[in-house]
Amino acid sequence: MSKRKLQEINAGSMADIAFLLLIFFLVTTTMDVDTGLMRGLPPIPDKDQPENQDQIKERNVFVVKINKFDQLLVENKPMDIHQLREKAKEFIANPEDLDNLPAKDYKDLPFFGRVYVPKNPIISLQNDRGTSYGTYLMVQNEILAAKNELRNELSLQKFGNKYDDLEEDQQKAVKKYYTAVLSEAEPKNIGGGK
């Protein structure tokens, strides 16, 4: 046995090396999570099947059109995009049971019992090929926001919680309370441009 002590490795520079690596990873890390609007696309319609869209009553449809100058035409009236949310909310809920807003009907729902709500409101979105994507997405966002706000208000009122914090079956009931289908028109190529 040697009397010499085992020489220790100098670990002083360990921190420096680790720092170097740390800074590298700090710089390369991107913490951003992808966020976006989740939407479903309709399947391609069957060509053999005739379309029977004319059965839907006009009062049940909320038509939003966007032209190539990013201007909005809502129910045949020009509108600023900031008013769209309120209008859409009014359409989906029809709180005063107006004649020109969707027809209401009785529906049996868990938690709520028998409720008097609009039966099946449809929001129809039509855009031009020249519409900018930013505006298009803003409109989509506003319509989605209208639906979400209504559901949130209802959830708060009924369960005292936000919609996202509800139990699954509660969410289902709230979802059925306010339904609104967002339908996008089949693209038409009127101008013949590319």
Next chain:
Amino acid sequence: MSRFKKEGKKGVTAINTASLPDIVFMLLFFFMTTTVMKEVDLKVSIKLPDATEAKKLEKKSLVSFIYIGKPSRSYQKLFGTEPRIQLNDQFKNVADIQDFIAQERDAMNEADQAKMSVSMKVDEKTKMGVVTDVKQALRRASALKLNYSSIKTTKLK
């Protein structure tokens, strides 16, 4: 009184830095595990639109990305300034989307194929014409779960 005036001759005691590497290593491992290296480099410049209702994209491995926007500066000579579609690392046309979706779908295992979704990262100034064409192509490829990538904000401009 002399009690307070006693200035130490010892000087400042050195802080023991022996545990410094440990702390740094801890941080290092944290960043190492959370880091996601960028998979594709963008050849188009994209400024995503804002949205208040944006939700977090779940399960990124099941998501395929389609980028649409103006070619970035260095590619403008070759590809012009019209909005182009980028799939993986290349500029592609609308006609290639069906193949792209089929490819992405084949790369997944069968159980996940039904959950596959597509995220579109589109510059906000792009005209809807291209976007509509892409959407139609996606419908034909029956990739019906679509995500419009946007940045979450609390208030719209």
